[in-house]
Amino acid sequence: MRKVFFLFIGLLASHVTIAQVKVQHLMTENLPNPISIDAVAPRFSWQLDGGQARNVMQTAYQIKVTDDAKHTVWAPAKVNSDQSMYIYYQGSPLKSGEKYTWQVKVWDNHGKSSQGTATFRMGLLKADDWKAQWIGPGQEEASRPSPLFRKGFIVNKKVKTAIAYITAHSLYEAHINGKRVGDAYLTPGYTSYNKRIQYQAYDVTNLVQPGANAAGASLGSGWYRGIYGIGTRHEIYGKDIALLMQINITYTDGSTATIATDDTWKTSTGEVRYAEIYMGSTIDARMEQKGWSTAGFNDSNWKNAVIGNYPKDILIATVNEPVKKHETFKAIKLFTTPKGEKVIDFGQNLVGWVKFNVRGKAGDKIVISHAEVLDKEGNFYTDNLRDAKCQNTFILKGEGMETCEPQFTWQGFRYIRIEGYPGDIKPEDFTATAVYSDMPPTGTFACSNPLINQLQHNIQWGQKGNFLDIPTDCPQRDERLGWTGDAQVFSRTATFNMNVHNFFTKWLKDVSLDQFSDGSLPHVIPDAFDNGKPTGGGGSAGWSDATTIIPWNMYLAYGDKQILENQYNSMKAWVGFMKSRSHNNLWNTGSHFGDWLFYTRNDDNDGTAAITSKYLIAQCFYAHSTQLLINAAKVLGKTEDVETYTKLLADIKDAYMREYVTPNGLISSDTQTAYAEALEFDMLPENLRAQAADRLEANIRRYGNHLTTGFLGTPYLCDALSRYGHADAAFRLLLQENYPSWLYPIKMGATTIWERWDGIKPDGTLEVPSMNSYNHYAYGAIGDWMYRTVAGIDTKIEQPGYKGITIKPTVGGKLTDVAANYETPYGKASSHWKIENGNFVLDVVIPANTTATVYVPTKGDSAVTESGKPVTKAADQIDGFTAVNIGSGTYHFSTTN
Ligand code: BGC
Numbered sequence: 001m002r003k004v005f006f007l008f009i010g011l012l013a014s015h016v017t018i019a020q021v022k023v024q025h026l027m028t029e030n031l032p033n034p035i036s037i038d039a040v041a042p043r044f045s046w047q048l049d050g051g052q053a054r055n056v057m058q059t060a061y062q063i064k065v066t067d068d069a070k071h072t073v074w075a076p077a078k079v080n081s082d083q084s085m086y087i088y089y090q091g092s093p094l095k096s097g098e099k100y101t102w103q104v105k106v107w108d109n110h111g112k113s114s115q116g117t118a119t120f121r122m123g124l125l126k127a128d129d130w131k132a133q134w135i136g137p138g139q140e141e142a143s144r145p146s147p148l149f150r151k152g153f154i155v156n157k158k159v160k161t162a163i164a165y166i167t168a169h170s171l172y173e174a175h176i177n178g179k180r181v182g183d184a185y186l187t188p189g190y191t192s193y194n195k196r197i198q199y200q201a202y203d204v205t206n207l208v209q210p211g212a213n214a215a216g217a218s219l220g221s222g223w224y225r226g227i228y229g230i231g232t233r234h235e236i237y238g239k240d241i242a243l244l245m246q247i248n249i250t251y252t253d254g255s256t257a258t259i260a261t262d263d264t265w266k267t268s269t270g271e272v273r274y275a276e277i278y279m280g281s282t283i284d285a286r287m288e289q290k291g292w293s294t295a296g297f298n299d300s301n302w303k304n305a306v307i308g309n310y311p312k313d314i315l316i317a318t319v320n321e322p323v324k325k326h327e328t329f330k331a332i333k334l335f336t337t338p339k340g341e342k343v344i345d346f347g348q349n350l351v352g353w354v355k356f357n358v359r360g361k362a363g364d365k366i367v368i369s370h371a372e373v374l375d376k377e378g379n380f381y382t383d384n385l386r387d388a389k390c391q392n393t394f395i396l397k398g399e400g401m402e403t404c405e406p407q408f409t410w411q412g413f414r415y416i417r418i419e420g421y422p423g424d425i426k427p428e429d430f431t432a433t434a435v436y437s438d439m440p441p442t443g444t445f446a447c448s449n450p451l452i453n454q455l456q457h458n459i460q461w462g463q464k465g466n467f468l469d470i471p472t473d474c475p476q477r478d479e480r481l482g483w484t485g486d487a488q489v490f491s492r493t494a495t496f497n498m499n500v501h502n503f504f505t506k507w508l509k510d511v512s513l514d515q516f517s518d519g520s521l522p523h524v525i526p527d528a529f530d531n532g533k534p535t536g537g538g539g540s541a542g543w544s545d546a547t548t549i550i551p552w553n554m555y556l557a558y559g560d561k562q563i564l565e566n567q568y569n570s571m572k573a574w575v576g577f578m579k580s581r582s583h584n585n586l587w588n589t590g591s592h593f594g595d596w597l598f599y600t601r602n603d604d605n606d607g608t609a610a611i612t613s614k615y616l617i618a619q620c621f622y623a624h625s626t627q628l629l630i631n632a633a634k635v636l637g638k639t640e641d642v643e644t645y646t647k648l649l650a651d652i653k654d655a656y657m658r659e660y661v662t663p664n665g666l667i668s669s670d671t672q673t674a675y676a677e678a679l680e681f682d683m684l685p686e687n688l689r690a691q692a693a694d695r696l697e698a699n700i701r702r703y704g705n706h707l708t709t710g711f712l713g714t715p716y717l718c719d720a721l722s723r724y725g726h727a728d729a730a731f732r733l734l735l736q737e738n739y740p741s742w743l744y745p746i747k748m749g750a751t752t753i754w755e756r757w758d759g760i761k762p763d764g765t766l767e768v769p770s771m772n773s774y775n776h777y778a779y780g781a782i783g784d785w786m787y788r789t790v791a792g793i794d795t796k797i798e799q800p801g802y803k804g805i806t807i808k809p810t811v812g813g814k815l816t817d818v819a820a821n822y823e824t825p826y827g828k829a830s831s832h833w834k835i836e837n838g839n840f841v842l843d844v845v846i847p848a849n850t851t852a853t854v855y856v857p858t859k860g861d862s863a864v865t866e867s868g869k870p871v872t873k874a875a876d877q878i879d880g881f882t883a884v885n886i887g888s889g890t891y892h893f894s895t896t897n
Contacts, residue, residue, distance in 0.1 A: 021048055021053075021056055021106070021108040021114050021848065023046050023049075023106045023114040024046065024049050025827075026044070026046045027044070027045045027046070028043070028044060028102070028118065029042050029043055029120075029319075029502075030045065030499075030501050030502050030505075031502070035099075035120070035121040035163065035203055036124070036165070036199070036201035036317040037123055038123050038316055038317040040094065040125075041089045043088050043562070044063060044087045044089065044102060045084060045086055045087070046106070047084065047825075047826055047848070047849075048084065048106060048826075048827070048847075048849045049827065049848060050848035053888075054888060054889030055888060055889065056108050056848040056887070056888045056889075057108060057109045057849055057887065057888075058082045058083075058106050058109075058849045059080065059108060059109050060080045060081065060106070061079055061083075061087075061105065061106045062077070062079065063104050064102065065091055065102045066100065066102075067099075067100055068098060068099045073092045073094070074090060074092070085560075085803075085826075086561070086562065095122060096122055096126060097121065097122060097129065097248060099119060099120070099121040100119065100121070101117060101118070102118055103115060103116070103117045104116055121163070121201070123317035124199070127315070130260075131258045132165075132262070133261055133262050133263075133308075134169075134243070134244050134307065134309070135149060135242060135243055135263065135267075135305035135308065136242045136243075136305065138304075138306025143273065144221060144274060145269040145272060145273045146219055146220050146270065146272035146407065146408065147219050147268075148216060148267060148292055149216055149217050149219075149245075149266070149267050149305055150265065150267075150293055150297070150302070151215055151216070151259065151261075151264065151265040152213065153214070153215065154212060154213070155208055155210055155257075159208055159250070160205075160251060160252045161203065162204045162208045162250075163202065163203055163204065164176070164181055164201070164247045165199050165200070165247075166188070166217065166243075166244070166245045166246075167188040167198065167200070167315060168217070168244065169193070169237070169238060169242040169310065170219070170220065170221055170223055170225055170237075170241065171186055171187065171188075171219060171220040171221070171222035172218070172219050172220075172243060172245075173185075173187075173217065173220075173407070173408075174202075174215070174217040175215070175216045175217065176208060176214070176215050176216075176247075176293070177207055177209060177214060177294055177295065178214075178294040179207055181204060181207065182200065182202045183324055183325070184200060184323060185324065185325065186222070186408070186435075187200050188200060189320070189323070190469050191316075191509075192510045192527065193223070193224055193237040193238075193526070194237055195510075195514075196314050196509075198315075198317070198318045199244070199316070199317065199318070204247065211295075212295035212296070214295045215245065215259055217243050218270065218407075219241050219242075219408075220272070220408025221275065221276060222277060223236070223277065224241075225238055225240070226278075227276050227278050228277055228528060229524075230478055230529075233528075236528055243305075244315075245260070245261045246258060263305055263306065263307050264304065266303065267305045268289060268299070268301075268302040268303070270292060271286075271288040271289075272407045272408070275409055276408075277408075277409055277410070278387065278390070278478050279390070280389055280390055280391040280392045280409050281406040281407050281409045282392075282393040282394075282395075283404065283405075283406065284395040285395060285396055285397035286362060286396075288397065318506075319502050320437060320469070320502040320506040321440075322437070322469075323435055323438070324435070324437075324438040325352070325433045325434070325435055326433070326435065326464070327433070327434045328432065328433050328434075329350065329434070330428065330430075331344040331427035331430050332346065332347040333347075337374070337378055339379045339380070341379070341380050341419075342417065342419075342425055343374075343380050343417050344418065344427055344430055345415050346413075348414060348461065349372050349465070349750075349751045349774055349775055350413070350432060350461065350464070350465060351410060351411070351435060351464065351465035351466070351468065351775070352411070352433045352434045352435035352436075353410055353432070353433060354392075354406075354411075355403065355404065355405040355430075355431050356403075356404050356430040357404075357429045358394075358396065358401070358404060358421070358422065359400060359401055359422070359423070362398030363396070364395070364396040364398070364420065365396075366395075366396070366404065366419070366422075367420055368392045368393075368394075368418060369382065369416065369417040370385075370391070370411040370412070370413035370415070370416055370417075371385075371414070371415045372384070372413055372414055372476060373415075373760065373774055375766060376763075376764040376765050376766070380415060384477060384769045384772040384773065384774075385478070386769070387478040388476065388478040390411045390413070392409070411475075412474065412475035412775050413432075414751065416430070416432075434465075435468070436465065436467055437467050437468060437503055439498035439500055439503055440498065440499040442495070442496065442497065442498055442822060443497050443498075443787060443820065443821065444821045445496075445786050445818075445820045446818075446820075447790070447818040448815050448816045448817040448818070451737070452734070452786070452815075454746045455743065455746060456783065457751070458745075458752050458780070459753060461753075461775075462490075462752050462753040462777035462780045463494055463780070465775045465777075467498070467500070468480075470482040470507055471486070471487040471490070471491075471494075471503075471504075472486075473486045473776060474755065474776050476774075477773060481524040481528055482507065482524050482528075483524050484521055484522075484524065484525055484544060484546035485523075485593060485596070485778075486777065487525075487546055487550065488542070488545055488550050489542075489711055489714070489715050490777045490778055490781050491504065491550045491554070492553045492781070493784040494777075495553065495554070495558075496784065496822060501554065501557070501560065505554070505560075505566075507525065508551060508563065508566070508567055509566070510526050511546060511550075512547075512566070512567060512570035514526060515573060515574070516538055519576045519580070521538050521539065521543070521546065521547055523537060523540065539577060539590055540591065541587075541592045541618035541621040542592070542594075542596075543593060544574055544577070545574070545621045547567070547571055547573075547625070548575070548624075548625040548628040548629060551564055551566075551571060551628075551632070552564075552628045552632065555800055555801075556797065556800050556801075557795070557800075558825055559801020559803055561635060564635055564636055565636060568632055568633075568636060568638075571628065571632055572629060572641070575622075575626050575645070575648075578618075578621075578625065578626075584651075585648070585651040585652050585654070586656075587618045587652075588618070588659075590618070594612065594617055594712070595611075595612045595617060595710035595713050596710045596711040596712065597755065597756055598610050598611070598612065598671075598713065599703075599708035599710075599740045608703075610671045610672060610703075610708030610709070612671045612673040612674050612712075612713065613669045616659075617677065619652065619655065620656070620678065620683060621677075621681075621712075623653055623656065623681050623683060624680075626648055626652060627649060627681065629641070629645050630649065633645065653683055660674075661684065661688070665684065665688040665695070666695070667692070670699065671699070671708065671713070672696060672700065672709050672713055673708075673709045673713025675693070675695055675696035675699065675720065676696060676719075676720040677712070677716055679692055679716075680716040680719060680723075689724065690725075693720065693723075693724030693725065693726055696721065696726070696729075697721065700721075700729050700733065701729075706741060707733050707740055711779075714778070714779055714781055714782070715781035718733060718782060718785040728812055730785070730789075730812075731813030732813075734782065734813060735814075738762075739758050739761075739762060740757035741757070745759065745760070753775070754773070755774070755775075755778075757779070787822065790815070790818055790820075791809060791819070791820030791833075792806070792810060793807060793820055794806045796853075799851075801824070801826075802824035802847075802850060803850055804850065804853075805846060805852035805853075806855070807854045808853075808855035809831060809855075810857075811833070811835070811857055817832075817834045818831075818834075819833075820832075824850070826848065826850045828845055829845060829847055829852075830843070830844065832844075836894075840856065840858075841892070842854070842892075842894070843890070844891045844892075846886060846888045847888055848888040849888065850887075851885065851888075852886050853886075854884045854885075855882070855883050855884075856883075856884065856895060857895070858880065858895050862895045863895065863896055864884070864893060865895075866884070866892065866893050
């Protein structure tokens, strides 16, 4: 056997200083100091900072948990282990609403130790912890203005803590004493509302005051009862609009008080006259009830709220990071279009809304419309928004400078059209704010080719624009739905750019809850089409596979076994569905989206359209999902399932070979998607794989080094090529600047990923308005290949969550400098390679408490050095790489020719 790795950890360790290890980044259920945890056994995680030292590993840890009265509730013995992620609490039962402090002491392999402290508070664990009652406006709501609710209360003792628990049917914004509670938007977020509704907890200790106080909230129709789900569907989850709010106050003398919604709360309406996700909002400042959430406000002409008998046993604490405001953009240009319209360009296609300051007369009406692109003539273009109006209307009250900001809606746009503006428009008065789930950023990718850097920018903005509490297909037209196929296609890339652990944990729960009883998955999650009734269809190959692909991707990225445990039955049910619809394990039934939006020329007379049989694709995904189920069963120790599904997988592949592949290895759909999936899902026997890769490469050349794949082939294309020795072809695709390619939209000025390869055609005309989003992340799935193959940062599958790291750069595409940084669950990993004077140079960072194998590309007689010292001889190369095992720290490798 050939010797692959060289262990010289000891050698490297000898020349560095040993610094103090530091424990940091303490998380409870992946959140820093959370204040509403539902999990009865929350999990603790932390990171180690090894400073300048190399090879820092944790050797032991000890945890202690105390309650607010400083009583110990869990104090297990020191554990000799390097585990620093997901350690389950196992002490005495944790109490609803209680705050706890946990400490961890860690020891490392250099004889150092460090201690850290964090806190967490439990959520309201039982339905009867809610003293609040659901309340609604109880009145005719002709045009559905946003209802306001308020209640005065007295605080006559010193407050130790005040925690507000709030949720709504559908969106709320809460206030205490005239101040906004928290900085989250579009709360309580979107879940399968008929099965579970999130509430948020806020520490409002600093908002309550001695003496008279007031609490209140305004509501919007949102996902719950608004217009949503393609076209003008509405009231998917109910007609009612309702608030549930409770403030639990603990005084310093130990006594408590609860302020809770009931029919003594008062209700009215204010300036938000209309608000819909797709349509936008109408704000009439003349109707503002100034100071409505302050104690001194006179609510004598407000009505009493009406109690609604809605369930409280479906309330859950919030798992994912809430939606918040992020980047702001100033106008880069104000101009008049050929049609004579006043338009502002913000320079970036973003998702959020525009706020502006204006002076005018009472009754002046300003309408702000939104667009992603201008048409060929340079006019403001909104046809692709379909039935979504995306207009915010503001009616001024005429009292000096007014600030206009929409409510309970969002838009996807780069341009706004301004109508009815009093006086001259001053672009500096307008600000666009990006709004998305507050996921911590985790990755950067930059290289020597500015077009690729723009591609990375566009991928990240596709993610920012579409990770708005749920993963949406697009953020602008009358969809904005949790399309399952799009989400699975992009899920691995998403893990690199931002920490999507909690984001997908929450969404996957809705996947399993909304999955149909036959095991198929509705096309969108939450199921806005069917609401539990299997009428809108589901079970499309590549879409329903979100059930298996996303949990597995999350497991790889975060090493979190619980995701697999939670999703296992759902994964199994999906495989069961495909089996039940197959004949002799050939799945050739049902309706499928196929390789959605694959390359097809408008005037395709000579058969260049790259059509891949839908059933062939279905068979590939049947195999792939079965493989992922086997993987999950192995991780979870379900040996019987491993056996059963391994046998099934062999049958599925046999059926595929019989039906679709000639003995010579020609696949009946001779397309890039067919070969990429065959290779990536290991559909072919070993002896036919290399020739399949060659056929794929030849196919790409036939199309003049262009890709022809749609949603289901694109994520696998470059990986299949580089895995089978055709990295050069993968780079040719990546660097292709003509349609169809990743860089073509960039040459056409794109700042996000488009739904179609030719959203704007080479002649400047636009694709059909019925299906043409300029912010659809699916094709951004190439980001995964850029991080994992070009920069070469990956997790070892057997040590998921980057406990074991691989750094294996791929040189090509005339790139001379590639740098990727990635915040793994253990801390920062980085791979930065350069070609300097013809030599390959690689700087690597590996976080403490992990190990890595670095593959330095070497050829011929080149030798590798690390920080100037030789680490190996040319003879020790394998497959064009010299492999080196290392521990944590920073390293500088170079090769000399
Ligand atoms: C969405 C997609 C989705 C598709 C299903 C479209 O309307 O925008 O991205 O996956 O329908 O084919």
